[in-house]
Amino acid sequence: MADLPTVAVLGAVGYAGAVAAALLHRHPGFELAHVTARADAGRRLSDLHPRSRVPLELESFDPDLHGAVDAALVCYPHGASAPVVAQLLDRGVRVVDLSADFRLRDPGTYAEWYGEHGAPERFGQAVYGLPELYREAVAGAELVANPGCYPTAAILGLAPLARAGLIGDVVIDAKSGVSGAGREPTHATHFVSIDENLSPYKIGRHRHTPEIEQELSQLGCDRRISFTPHLVPLAQGELVSAYVTPTRDVDAPELEALYRDAYDAEPWIEVRDGAPGVLDVRETNFCSIAVHHDPRTGRVLVFSAIDNLWRGAASQAVQNLNLMFGRPEGEGLPA
Amino acid sequence: MADLPTVAVLGAVGYAGAVAAALLHRHPGFELAHVTARADAGRRLSDLHPRSRVPLELESFDPDLHGAVDAALVCYPHGASAPVVAQLLDRGVRVVDLSADFRLRDPGTYAEWYGEHGAPERFGQAVYGLPELYREAVAGAELVANPGCYPTAAILGLAPLARAGLIGDVVIDAKSGVSGAGREPTHATHFVSIDENLSPYKIGRHRHTPEIEQELSQLGCDRRISFTPHLVPLAQGELVSAYVTPTRDVDAPELEALYRDAYDAEPWIEVRDGAPGVLDVRETNFCSIAVHHDPRTGRVLVFSAIDNLWRGAASQAVQNLNLMFGRPEGEGLPA
């Protein structure tokens, strides 16, 4: 065991950080060496997140201490992540960054949606960590930008259409459980605000929009998209409903073949008939996708369900880490 | 009190029927004379629906007995409603039909989506009971077809755009609480199936689709629409998110003026900034609408929230009944 790569999870008291720490604590291929959280330093992670059952004591970030590990998962809010990631990279630590800081590749787009970058010298150096699309690049990366939760579901759902040049136009209506809003207590995340409620949020201005556009563009679909997230009363789980106006007539068998070809060999993608439910993929790394053709309108409808904390964050980060260190891609991820 | 019009609620143990009975039992302008439910005849409505606090005994439908009232609200499933409605009309009873049987006006469309009609001699005789659009016609009607829940929210949300000729294309993504699926226990409505879950249903084939198309067409928008409902883990409440590609460039001030003009005088429509939440309108007759312009894509986004059992069924039926009998339109509806 002495020679297992050591990993630190920075920002381990957020929801995604705690899941990542729990997965790595039980992972046969890594040693979870450190968990950090400045405000809660000195407490055990399992006191704050009993389900994690990670008894490690939370530490304050220390570049010397945490720069000595082999790998780090950085679970900071965007903006706070970049400078720490830069420090770690400088010390030779391989990093999966779960924030948005290194996902975009165009500096102008970043500036427009996020403002000034926290480590401009490192901007553009990350591999976008969607394993089904960038498996080989991830394997060789020093820095992986772990995708946002909505982009993960949206891009996995739309990639076969995008690659086939079939997306003429697309409207994305997304629904997420409340853990997606983070652990910080606010009026908006109070149980009484959410329970029996349902509403859109950040209409026209959610920062996952340019991330989806960037990746669809990479796949050949160079369009502005409409992306609108909604908050629904459940804790974990996310559904993306995408309404595509195709560039030419398609039919159901062609679509089915397209998706089977794309994903039959992918162990973590479940292409299914009917309607995916977020409960089907809860606390797993699976993405469950259904594609439908509506003959009345000619539209193609794609539904894509993930667990926002797992495939949309922590378990996908572990999947990326496995690739980076040459481990079996699904190691440490419960099936 | 002796001369208040008498009303029967037929099918009063369904969710909408029970709310309608509760509203009419306390209504100062009507006398709730009968509540029916064949399978539960002999029991009190309040035993099955404690919140209704309607102590009337449920009866089996009897054309002689129930054909002697002044008005009836028929809360049967589609198909079962038409023959009973026809019997009532023949006896001079004024009817609000909450089923889908009389909502469509084109026989071919009805046949395509529902099959054979249960009272073809009465087909096409109903007024579509959306008061904000058809107030005067409702006032004079013998038979009012109470709109479906999704069409209510969708049409109220889109009417100003449709009338202005602005709808070039529209994708409607709708989300509903579980009471919309009816009171019948099924695997799909079991708490364990719904809780922490979220999924689309009846993809491409929900019967509210032609109803929405019919009414948008009436307002000048003659297009096939995409309509996709989703089931979310809450009991009551419905949100329609409509993504409109406009026929020409518009901007936010123009849209705001359009909606203010349309609805400023309407007491039950709340046009609001930001994002409507279904909890804001729970157990009310209100429809809460927000319209947004997305300058990035040029799209117009409309969000429309109602309580599916109230504005989407029972309270709208009472609103219609008020109009039919010359009562104040909001009488008996808690503000």
Added chain:
Amino acid sequence: MADLPTVAVLGAVGYAGAVAAALLHRHPGFELAHVTARADAGRRLSDLHPRSRVPLELESFDPDLHGAVDAALVCYPHGASAPVVAQLLDRGVRVVDLSADFRLRDPGTYAEWYGEHGAPERFGQAVYGLPELYREAVAGAELVANPGCYPTAAILGLAPLARAGLIGDVVIDAKSGVSGAGREPTHATHFVSIDENLSPYKIGRHRHTPEIEQELSQLGCDRRISFTPHLVPLAQGELVSAYVTPTRDVDAPELEALYRDAYDAEPWIEVRDGAPGVLDVRETNFCSIAVHHDPRTGRVLVFSAIDNLWRGAASQAVQNLNLMFGRPEGEGLPA
């Protein structure tokens, strides 16, 4: 209308305050003149609580301005309430205090559970506002201490047994929805902490314990009780389950007669067979009670359900206000 008594609701942005303001805004016998909330002064109450539909602007408390009304409902946290109540009383305002500051009558008990009192000169001057027990005293009171939510359900549930001298020992296990924890966002009230969770809290040290003991003692049961509250994943509603070891053998018919005698004439108490559910009384002033005899153990089981924000706070406050001003006791309370 000019001569309706004027009312101020102080602390109107808390959950109970907002319900109280909404009830009084529509009350035919009072004029809601002011709503206050220091931190949100200048905003409309309906912006913070859309369901209230109270368009009044929130003000900062001003003793001159708010001391000029006829009555005030004070919805402050305990401790903060007493000094303001004292100011109001000094100016002749009749007060219903929803905090705990004036509920206890023994100074030593108050000091033990709450510490120093904020207006000792007024301590002991309030009438305990449980209308079914103290109707006449409330009618003549200048200051009414509105009962806590748990005490309301517990005392109404146990009063017939206590008066009959039948309570030998009692264990109270209570369950409450999350609105009982207040509107302040905390980790404990975050949706993700509550959803799919269930746990006891303040074990052995909830401050409603001495309040229940005081009132049971008043009714003849001079015992220390066990009271343990639990937090359950719902927004509004509270169930008290009380397990009584009787002082002598009783049977079901005797118990039924006891409760019918106590409550048959009470419009807001529903004594029922079987099991009360909190949904039955949601958003009403009702208290639903069932009493059972367990012949195996000889125990008497009492279940008592209320809406913690309505009967447990705001609607009971209005009921008290009605009594204080000689209005019909149920005026302004939806049936």
Added chain:
Amino acid sequence: MADLPTVAVLGAVGYAGAVAAALLHRHPGFELAHVTARADAGRRLSDLHPRSRVPLELESFDPDLHGAVDAALVCYPHGASAPVVAQLLDRGVRVVDLSADFRLRDPGTYAEWYGEHGAPERFGQAVYGLPELYREAVAGAELVANPGCYPTAAILGLAPLARAGLIGDVVIDAKSGVSGAGREPTHATHFVSIDENLSPYKIGRHRHTPEIEQELSQLGCDRRISFTPHLVPLAQGELVSAYVTPTRDVDAPELEALYRDAYDAEPWIEVRDGAPGVLDVRETNFCSIAVHHDPRTGRVLVFSAIDNLWRGAASQAVQNLNLMFGRPEGEGLPA
């Protein structure tokens, strides 16, 4: 792998059966050979329970086919289980019965609570499968009666007190998620009936009562208990709150020592300070226990949380199976 013991899960479409099948499908020490469900024979288990990801085809029970396995988990309703268990035992199959049929050991008590037994020749032959209490007997058993969910939590919570002779009297108030009511759709389990609701059920007559009494008696506490279950709006999870009047004065340190002694070596029992929450143990085999002393009343309060489908049924059955076949006790159970 050829020599792994083969297992059948009978009744695999119920909630507990599906979890058991999922655990055994991934278990390194057993081969899940058959899953049965008469009404759904021919369908894959994963079609009915996507989360199980068990692709086996459901079969109708066939004594020859299913009597040829090494072990069976029988997940039938009580009454239906006994005859099948008897058939399996006759063929040499080792059985864990998840029904109530073999839990009670006194025929008169069985007859009083359940009526006639379905295999009287086998009555009394089972070992009660609570591993922490009967580990050795389970290891040698041909037939294990898997405990009920409430008894599991209650007995584990109370065992240290019972063994120490400290239970003078006990009131048990239990709360369970809805999966405990089974998968059959009923009005009572409809989402709309449960959501935002909370109520007691089977007051004074829940069949887990004699099971708890039997096991407490075995541990030295020969008393009739009060046991009252409540239904709360969550899917999985169960909390038992037990209020004990001790036979003599105790204090907190003594209680803590008692529980630490009893459970420090038990990997699946977590004795904790404060308040256990059911979410802490969700989808695990853990039982989380807190014991409190209330100096005001002298009472001892015990709170015990489990996942009703896991520790209260399926994972405890696997734990028993491990013991019966000499496997590590926690094998196949995610930590």
